[in-house]
Amino acid sequence: MDIQLKINDIPLTVPAGMSILDAARTINIDIPTLCYLNLHEMRLNNHIASCRVCVVEVEGRRNLAPACSTPVFDGMVVKTDTQRAVLGRRTMVELLLSDHPKSCLTCPKNLDCDLQALAADLGVRNITYEGEESEFAIDKSSLAIIRDPNKCIRCRRCETMCNDVQTVGVYSAVGRGFETVVKTAFDLPLHDTSCTFCGQCVAVCPTGALMELDQVDKVWKALNDPTRYVVVETAPAVRVALGEGFGLEPGTIVTGKMVAALRRLGFDRVFDTEFGADVTIMEEATELIHRIEHGGRLPILTSCCPAWVKFFEHQFPDLLDIPSTCKSPHQMLGVLSKSYYAETYGIDPQKITVVSIMPCIAKKYEAARPELGQDPVTPDVDIVITTRELSRMLREAGIHFDHLKEEDFDHPLGESTGAAVVFGTTGGVIEAALRTAYEWLTGKPLENVEFEPLRGMDGIKEAVIPIGKRDFRIAVTHGLGNARTILEKIQSGESHYDAIEIMACPGGCIGGGGQPYHHGNLEILEARANAIYQEDRSKPLRKSHENPAVLKLYRDYIGEPYGEKAHRLLHTSFTKRPKI
Amino acid sequence: MCNNPLLKDPYQQLDDYIDSIPYKKENLILILHRAQEIFGYLPDKVQWHIAQKLDLPSAKIYGVVSFYSFFTMKPRGKHVANVCMGTACFVRGSEKLQKEVESQLGIKTGQTTEDQLFSLDSVRCIGACGLAPVMTVDGKVHGRLETTADIKQALAKYRPEGTPEEAKGSNSNI
């Protein structure tokens, strides 16, 4: 049913139930928002109407109406630009700022902050009502996320994300009145909670209240230390998003420029996490076949997402034996750099620093997990920085990114196939594994390597794929809430799958917590996913087990996939953790 | 088996209670009331226990407990005094009453005396406005507390026998 209304004297017809905000957008009138966030595909709808910066005048109404959460009605007359409405909005921003540090110049969110942009747009020139400011301790407990509640505007997006989408429930509004702020249970440091460090809360926080732990300086330090041999690796999802940090269209593939830029920064070797991804497939596909052949427990769950790993450790400790024991690709690449590569080229592994450029915040935490190293002083990966941190670093170094000439990764740990690229988006890991498992199990070449049913933004995707005599029941989920749904079904015996891919971030790593901010525009994620598939198609080799460098690795160094040495270097174990 | 409810492990008591009610997550507030009755207050450990039992995130429980002023996360004194700060009492001098009680107990509102004998809090109208200004101690209403002596007398009832009787002081208006 359509209804008619007027906004700023412009008549328009929109479907009933639409909000004033969306109705106004249809006629290119923008109303500012701060708390409101509707990421439909992720099933995130934060419409708690708390910030009040979207208020507009509605004829016949006593007070101003929040445009984000007021449905239109037939005959409604809305004014978005009256003095009353504008003053109301500006006062809200002033009130927010009156209880907020005015330290934008040194804030990590500077120039990428919704609150700051709003203050600029609304022409806030002074803070009329000053008074007491809240004081909270900054939580630096974790190796992934810094929480600075002093910059929190109580929009509760993080709470909605963590509760409704991720179902981890780390945050809640705590206290009442002026003291209200979003906190963890019992105000515990984030490190001591069930937080998975997926970083999705960071991705939606409009201010600098939630940020990744900045490790750029550590990278600079390593690069400037002549005794260190600094190796860098980059995840598949980075190359389709990094360009956004330099004003390029979302989905622009910048692999070659990125490699060139990293070389300019002074890295000794520029490797590709995709090599690690191809190795992961060798291991995981073998593990799957091994479980099938030896009556092991099914389904096998992917384990390349550290946030997902931490999630099941806290939430499903009784299912610890079903995920694959494979390390994640960047950890594999890290350990191979410090073993295979070091041995082959005669470099002292103790002198190698491995830096990972990731779309991911959880990988900062993962790299520090004690079991992920050959020994306590040789972690697989030393430093993890996100896509956002890399673009900051490149700006710091004054590199004109857009004008760089494309370059190639270094050998041998820079070679990869299309199967490794698709790791970057939801469905990719399973698709890559199937490409290999199919050929191994049937002995026949796989003609069509693209598994359409496993692609796209649906929260839970399922497919039955006949391989040889057996039908493989596959599921793909992304977002931890969807993962929970599937795991509960497995627990209750309702579902029977053979293999499930799980990624913590909606959309997979292209939507990772360390990627350039999408500011609520999910078309950006779609563009990145498309770029991933485009990159896959452009590769001459599209199956991991065809990667010659990988085959050489097994021949010369590892031996059998899933064999003894593989176990030692490429596999890991999981730990039961309490649910907080 | 010991059937004396007073001797039963408090966590067991709480679990028994939770098991006895039809809806659980929906009755969180009721459960918290009961838990506070059993434990006297709601420390993190008890909240965490409830979270596990109800399969709710601890943060949610903490958010709820911290929202309602009836719930306390700090242990309380043996006797809880509440000065009414409702409007009727306010216009009849409850601000002074509050100050005087604070000074007699040597604590601020929201605190507990060192000997754990008294906790002091405020309430908003207990419906005895005719007796304003009023204070309740352990639910018992003491009205028309207009002089220091009135207050001393009211509090003395809760002091153990033999403690120095301070009520003999002056009868000045507060």
Add this chain to the structure above:
Amino acid sequence: MKLKDTGELNELKGQSLALLKNRRISSPLTTLEALGKPRHIMVCGGTGCHASDSPEIAALLKEELNQRGLSDQVEVLQTGCFGFCEKGPILEIHPDNIMYVQVSTTDVADIVEEHFIQGKQVERLLYVDPSSEQRLASDFPFYHSQLRIALRNCSYIAPEDIREYIAADGYQALAKVLFNMSPASVIEEIKKSGLRGRGGGGFPTGVKWELTGQGEATQRYIICNADEGDPGAFMDRSILEGDPHSVLEAMLIAGSAIGATHGFIYIRAEYPLAIHRLEISINQAREYGLLGEKILGSDFSFDVDIKYGAGAFVCGEETALIHSIEGARGEPSVKPPFPAQEGLWGKPTCVNNVETFANIPPIILRGSDWFAGIGTEKSKGTKVFALAGKVNNVGLVEVPMGTTLRQIIFDIGGGIKNHKSFKAAQTGGPSGGCIPTKYLDTPIDYESLISIGSMMGSGGLIVMDDSDCMVNIAKFFLEFTVDESCGRCTACRVGTKRLHEILTKITEGKGTLDDLDSLEQLSKIIKDTSLCGLGQSAPNPILSTIEYFKDEYLAHIVDKSCPAGVCKSLVKYKITDKCKGCTLCTKHCPANCISGSVKEPHVIDEERCLKCGVCMEKCRFGAIVHH
């Protein structure tokens, strides 16, 4: 014993009438003749009297009567509030029609001896009418202008015995609704009566029922809002303590009218007596089959549960209340959707106030025309006020809409305490405003109160005299809202805090004229932008005091003085020439800032004075003044 049909209800009523047969004829619903023995002593068991030992008095009375061998001739019963709390504890003896006031435990023996054995009134326990100085046994002027509909049974029946309620026409309205009316005609009747919500908003009750009953739904709920958070109001709890069944009956009626089978009473955990009586009533109603399956043999089933608040004023707001019942933080949410569309667990829900419900059975029994004949054009019926503050007769009063403030404060309330002069009346609690002398003659109803910058609210009515500082009162209310803001929206979470800070500045003598402008401007913006009623009305106490008592603000800001002598930082203590030089004050001054030799006039060093006021209290010669 389950009542199977209306016949059995009426039979029980017939039997129960004996209980009431010799009570004072006060219920507007029942006509009874005084029939002699046994006589009843009704001891007020309302919170006020409860607090001043009425349960002990009742127990002692029973014991004494027992000892004197009178227990079969005189029965002692506990009731709800008589309204006249100022003079509590109160007891009334039927059918003698005699009320004793300010009774204490030491009076018990005399009452039994003089009243029951010697057969004469205990003179000293009779109420003294201040104007005529006569002792009155009943029919005090306090009750003269009152009309008790919602309070009809309070103090008349013993609330813990369902038979007394049934005898007083209880559950007759339910029977009428179940067997002689259609849901639509019930709603129509309530609409026609003009009853509006007594919880504050004044929304037409019949319309709310209609909206909740509309459309398809698998379940609907009735909620009775007994949160009563207004600091200084006790109407709802008094009704629940004095006549709990009237609320249960009304919830049943509402349930049958809108198609709900379950109801919740959301009550503050701080109301133990009301909770206790409600629990008893619910159990009795279940026992008599008035709650449960197939009530009175009809097809209608309904049950009620009690839900407890936990100390959050904002949970009186209906969406917050619903979230609280659901076990969450009591934060309000945006409307629409209204509870009538999407309420408790997403189902259509009708939230009504206790007093609103208490009006329902009489409307059904006596008809909408009767009810609509009381009150003003847009506000029908009566309103219960909790009259308190600087007034002689603090208590619970029920008056027809349209009664003036003057009638309530002076005729019923007996004027201002201690012969001071009236300054303002505060209605509507933290959402309301302060009404000055010039509006004393405004007939009170929803609209008139709003037009003079206040509101009906739930019925708190606090009287203030010239010793009250209006800036300080505004600050008091803002402190309340800052404390009670749920913290969800910017306007209220930060805004009310800032208002309170500005007010504090002014009361400390640090305010500027710009602050006064800011106060007004920010108040208006907060009203305009807040999410829920709490924030939308929180600035009202400020705006109304600025409007009517601007001179007081200016005195604080410009003259740096507090005319009422309340704001400590602005008060100055001075020793006048009445000083005899007794040195008493010097001994007590905590700041040691009074000097002077024996028998010489003393002086206060203003710089060092802490303004504690001790010296003034101590001086026996009235030599110390403040200004």
